[in-house]
Amino acid sequence: MTNNPAVVASAYGEPDVLTLIDAERPTPGPGEVLIEVRAGGINPLDYKLYSGMMGNDPAALPMRLGLEVSGVVAEIGPEQPESDALAVGDAVLADRVKGGYAAYVVADRGDVFAKPETLSFEAASGLLVVGATAVDLLTTTDVTAGDTVLVHGASGGVGSLVVQLAVARGARVIGTAGAHRHDEVRQLGAEPIAYGEGLADRVRALAPDGIDVALDTVGTEEAVDTSAELVTDRGRIATIANFVQAPALGIQVLTGAGPSAEVRARSRQLLVDLASAGALLVKVDRTFPLSQAAQAHTYLKTGKAQGKLALIP
Numbered sequence: 001m002t003n004n005p006a007v008v009a010s011a012y013g014e015p016d017v018l019t020l021i022d023a024e025r026p027t028p029g030p031g032e033v034l035i036e037v038r039a040g041g042i043n044p045l046d047y048k049l050y051s052g053m054m055g056n057d058p059a060a061l062p063m064r065l066g067l068e069v070s071g072v073v074a075e076i077g078p079e080q081p082e083s084d085a086l087a088v089g090d091a092v093l094a095d096r097v098k099g100g101y102a103a104y105v106v107a108d109r110g111d112v113f114a115k116p117e118t119l120s121f122e123a124a125s126g127l128l129v130v131g132a133t134a135v136d137l138l139t140t141t142d143v144t145a146g147d148t149v150l151v152h153g154a155s156g157g158v159g160s161l162v163v164q165l166a167v168a169r170g171a172r173v174i175g176t177a178g179a180h181r182h183d184e185v186r187q188l189g190a191e192p193i194a195y196g197e198g199l200a201d202r203v204r205a206l207a208p209d210g211i212d213v214a215l216d217t218v219g220t221e222e223a224v225d226t227s228a229e230l231v232t233d234r235g236r237i238a239t240i241a242n243f244v245q246a247p248a249l250g251i252q253v254l255t256g257a258g259p260s261a262e263v264r265a266r267s268r269q270l271l272v273d274l275a276s277a278g279a280l281l282v283k284v285d286r287t288f289p290l291s292q293a294a295q296a297h298t299y300l301k302t303g304k305a306q307g308k309l310a311l312i313p
């Protein structure tokens, strides 16, 4: 069956390689769920995958995109256990999908969660990838009550979740952000601070007793250098975006592989529960129709988005 509008990268390159095709509507197998997508969450990794910066194997083209979605259960694969209450029509969110930029996508049952009523479909499509990454950062560096934590990129998708989860653990959080986003960061419970020249001195002035943990969601040399300068214990510094200078400085680089995979997988129900309780905010900047995936990615690349982006089929 066709009639499944979907976005593919037809080549490696800039966002103009993104095109809308009429794909097969998938059929869920045992242990799978077909989701009618209401919002396809956009992550920076989606762009990196077809940009060529992570490889350019021609065999991977055309490349379906989109790691996470929210939507409504359209069909449940055969052999659903009786104990499973999931039903057609349920509002859900899912990650680890292959090709979420589409009208329909299949997900493994274990990657499908009930959508918190507190989140719109747009916001729900942006919870799991950034949230699981944030939990991984906090778990790896063992953030706990009483810690003073420096978060680079506190206004970003991952950073804003790191801030909220660290504050919930009882930590004091100092977060870097552009001046126009300091109010947002403050509302999440952190103390905002400008990035750029003199960062380490500004942090010292705010936290004369020192920084226990530094978490980098930005990847600049400034972020890793400042972290290394301010935090003595390298085991309590982690980055998700600097793969160049961080390893030489002894800073942990988290990619989602190794022990992180299990931490991230296990974190998802907690994230859904916290969001359902109204304890986690996911800010959405803008949505685009599926047919405007290229425009959405061009906007993502400007770095001007103030919140998550999503594609609406």
Ligand SMILES: NC(=O)c1ccc[n+]([C@@H]2O[C@H](COP(=O)([O-])OP(=O)(O)OC[C@H]3O[C@@H](n4cnc5c(N)ncnc54)[C@H](OP(=O)(O)O)[C@@H]3O)[C@@H](O)[C@H]2O)c1
Pocket: 043, 044, 045, 048, 129, 130, 133, 152, 153, 154, 155, 156, 157, 158, 159, 176, 177, 178, 179, 181, 195, 196, 217, 218, 219, 220, 239, 240, 241, 254, 255, 256, 303, 305, 307
């Ligand atoms: N390794 C992993 O497992 C993993 C997982 C998820 C994401 N990532 C990567 O992590 C990065 C962040 O992802 P995201 O979804 O949070 O992106 P995002 O929502 O676009 O956020 C990026 C943030 O970076 C901030 N920023 C921009 N320039 C900066 C600078 N010079 N100094 C300090 N902050 C700056 C921006 O703050 P202002 O708007 O306030 O300027 C913005 O809030 C991306 O590179 C992504 O690919 C890695």
